[in-house]
Amino acid sequence: MKKRGVGLACIYFGMGNTAKPNPSSAYVELLEDGSCLVRCGAADLGQGSDTVLVQIAAMALGLKPEVVFIESADTLTTPEAGMSSASRQTYVSGNAVRIAAEKVKEIILTQAEDDLEARGEDLVIFDGVVYVQGAPDSGITVEQICRNLRSRGILTSAWGSFNPPTPEMLDQETGAGIPYGAYSYAAQAVEVEVDTETGEFDVVRVIAAHDVGKAVNPMGVEGQIEGGVIMGLGYGTMEELVYKDGQLSTTGFGTYLLPTALDAPPVVPIIVEEPEPTGPFGAKGTGEPPACPTAAALLNAIYDAVGVNITSLPVTAEKVYDGLRALEKDRNAMDQNGSR
């Protein structure tokens, strides 16, 4: 028989290193052709920090992202940004880039005050053009402003740095303190169908809602959610390094199993945007949280479907089957006691 169940799991996740300074820095350089080069030590390993930092620089400077370029993660040419870990690059390096870009913007606007004969607070930069609010047709290009600045011996580049506001270290006795400058939140639901004869189960669907503050790149955020959920499911259902007396038995992908495309159920990513005041444009990190609740939601879904309480990961068909048999035994024992 097939039985369906739904399980829910919620987590929260602190951005950046726990109760430790973890600063980042970046250079932003606006060039005389109106293009922009961001240099930042943040390593992009596929999670998309290069793209996110380009978007943040473009946003801060009022440029089209297509004219913003990035050089990242080379110790000779880019300033230190800490590690790509702790879901911190959007939040921490994003702020460093934003701060540097805003400094450059200040230089641009100061020049534009002269060029447009306007007050700085009335000026807007959008798509590479500076104009007086309400008069987009009488603007001047950022490119022209850069050239004007250069003719006066002023370069349009700046450095920015950011360290998350974690002023209080954790107390040794109570753990009290402020370990993270911001938190990201998530709720996921896993729907399963359990075969009560074999203990096999199918994950039918995963719903994953993540509060990311502000999705700098919604497609990228979805990718993090979808990938994290499947990694969480791998953790929950099949991945296990097996050791015997300290010797690894699972020495390849034939025995250390990762989910294949067929093991990946539909994932419904839901982006929740509760702006984080300390994040760049309200953004928080989203790399790790998607992998955190999925296995837990699966455990709850299995319980919901068949009442089996699994007490170790990964959840295998065999463990579910053993749980079902144990429940059956309990029931039989109760029936017998009842009949006496």
Next chain:
Amino acid sequence: MLWSNWIECPMNETTITFSVNNVTRTVAVSEDALLLEILRDDLKLTGTKEGCGNGECGACTVLIDGQPVASCIYPAKAIHGRSVETIEGLGGQNRLHPLQSWFLKLGAIQCGFCTPGLLMTCKSFLDRNPNPTPEDVKEAITGNLCRCTGYTKIVKAVLSAAAELRGETPDAPQDPPGCPPVGRSLIRVDGLPKVLGTAKFAADISRADMLHAAMVVSPYPHARILSIDPGAALAMSGVHSVITGHDIPGEILYGVNVRDQPFLAREVVRYAGEPVAIVVAETRRLARLAVKEVQVTYQELPAVFDPRVAMSPDAVKVHDNGNVLLYRKMRKGNIDKGFAEADVVVERSFTTQSVDHAYIEPEAALAYWDGDMLVVECCSQGPHYLRHEIARMLKSPISRIRVIQATTGAGFGGKIDLLLQHFVALGTYLTGRPVKMVWSREESLRTSTKRHAFYLQYTFGATGDGRLTAAKAEIIGNTGAYASFGPAVLTRSATMALGPYDCPNVWVDSYAVYTNTPIAGAMRGFGAPQMSPCHEPLMDEIGRKCGLSAVEVRRINMVRPGSSTVTQQVLETGVGALETLERVSSYLPSREMEG
């Protein structure tokens, strides 16, 4: 047959002729070469990747006569007279194949390492099946493991490419009109080289006069190194040197949280798979063969594998100062009072397993001199940290070391620590020549860091209406042979122990414990994925006991602005916890979730 005899029977060379991307090539190959080696090493077509070497991941997929094959286990000589298609032939910068353009447009690429193999599999599949269902696509790509995307966007991209190839115009995602740069689903800026196969991962980079390095690792989980005899290895023609920990000019130990790990083991090995010597030779295969000839004499020591055992005072000591690396306490309110106020008390014991990051790109690095600057190009999650450690090891000014992150085939926390970057740096420092090292999948699984296995014991108390009054957790994390991020992971676990719930009385004891197992370090979630399997089933159980649905019991306890966390941090703004719960619950059948 002994090596000395074996070397006298010369390896036969022969030529094969085959078509590569519609160009006929004649290549001299050794009789025992594999197709992937010919493509990558001889023809310099490095778009095809090696992810596992056993035909188990699909990164090396090329098409032979239109059909997908694993080129890493395909004998080169069997290719004679056949036609091979690789990623380099799929499309060019200005004439992308629809698969390439849809992978870009729909975000089907993250790290890009599995991408070339996937694209080739999909090309062959769409040639045969122009009108597939999503299930057909999933079936077709089961041989291509992707660790980043979760496959969803890949399947969508293949379906869209199929539609375009059929002459249809599939919808591309549109940003809202007037959307500023933040909020746009911009195509990833590093995407194009990844779909073209031109992105250079560390294993794809070569330098003139380059040597190759391979590791000798400990077969024992705990042993004393009595001697290392490189004689037989050095006697092999083409073997350049055998490097041990005694060749290190500077500091001996490194570590991101605690400096307890030898750059290269000298006296004691503490896990099976720990590097003890580095062989440098003219080719990668030769270096690996010579590894087997390095004679290391060990004295086996008693070992401890279970952190609960390792915590006892009379257990085998992994390190001299004892096995408890970290003991972190969280004390909030009054736990006894909290349980006294509880109408419902629920308990849970749980264990979690050790897992691997299993990025499809195995670790790789290359070092060389650029004037007086020692350059390391490598996979990395943070080049500045690596620079610092390498400088310490070589007793060099930090400014004279340059670490460049090559395109990195994902990390998930596993490519933060110094893994092999110091081995190539040391190789170049000692030989003067460029040195490259690429791990096999087995080496990656044996030697790299892992996710901590946890032993958890939880007790929650709640009032009859489902409000948490007390939360107690004991967390024991197996941190393995060296600290890596162990203290940080178990600290984060303690701060996240309760989940996103407000509870006035909390007691958490968290331990990171050394054992003679591989190093547990950083991995996506960093101590949080182990906790939710405890706090979430307990929330459900409280709900059941109090007659509340899974959603209701969470709604009652969820943190809000003004709530205080385990560390007594008061959350003020940006607290979207309830919103995530409500959004998920709106998808669920009300029957199940709302009681």
Next chain:
Amino acid sequence: MRWQNYHVMSSVPELLESLGQLDGRGRVVAGGTDLIVRLKETDMPSQPLTLLDVTRIDAMRGIKHIGDEIHIGAATSISEISTSRLVGLRARALAQGAGWLGSPQIRTVATIGGNVVNALPAADTSVPLVALGAHARIVSARGERTLPVEDLFRSVGESVIDPTREVVTYFIIKTDAAPCGASAMTRMAKRKAFTLPVLSVAVRIELDIPGDRFRAVRIVAAPVAPVPWRAKRAEEAISGREISIRSIREAAALASEDAKPGSSLRGGAAYRKDMVAVLVRRALLDALEQLDRVPHE
């Protein structure tokens, strides 16, 4: 050195001559998806072999319908078998097994001959071939012989076939013929694709002419023994019985009782033993469904 030389053979006589000349130092290779991995791993075998590739020998390739038999060349790729309409209709368990083997990349090059001679007990084509009662045609310098596939397995990874002296050229399968014959395979694994099974069961059934009794049944389970294992007591018990939930359950229980699986990374012995009963029943019902003869509770 992984191997000394690699030669692509063009005919069976050429192969036999090469095997003869190499006198034990030559070895037949087909797709190589297992053998190449093993040799690559070792990279310095004490006795380097010369590999003789049989995948281009026309006489060893292809799927033919001859009378009431299907002949499948031993060097036929698994993907060809899994997608063959003929095999799908007339030796269905084999098509199912072939479809589960490895990944698309592996199925492109792996062959049925290699899969069988490799002699892993739960090989995805061995299990259905034994259930189907298939025979193997074997050629060596001493001549040709035909053996039941069932008799080709000595123990885990050890075949009766000596690949340094002889070669399986093709397999002979008597077709499942409706309305009375059908076959089916069921399988459990830790992942939905590209992995070895926790347990596999293949069955072939033949019904009597009115179609209400089992005339002959073959039931194979793996890995529950060092070789693909026939549940003979279950087969005997059900043959001749009426088609009913009861007869099927009894046979499944007997199979489970007799199976002696071990524990491995993929599954525990007790679990596997219990699952034999479930999979045998499901395979029998699946085969009956092909004939539209599923009994009602």
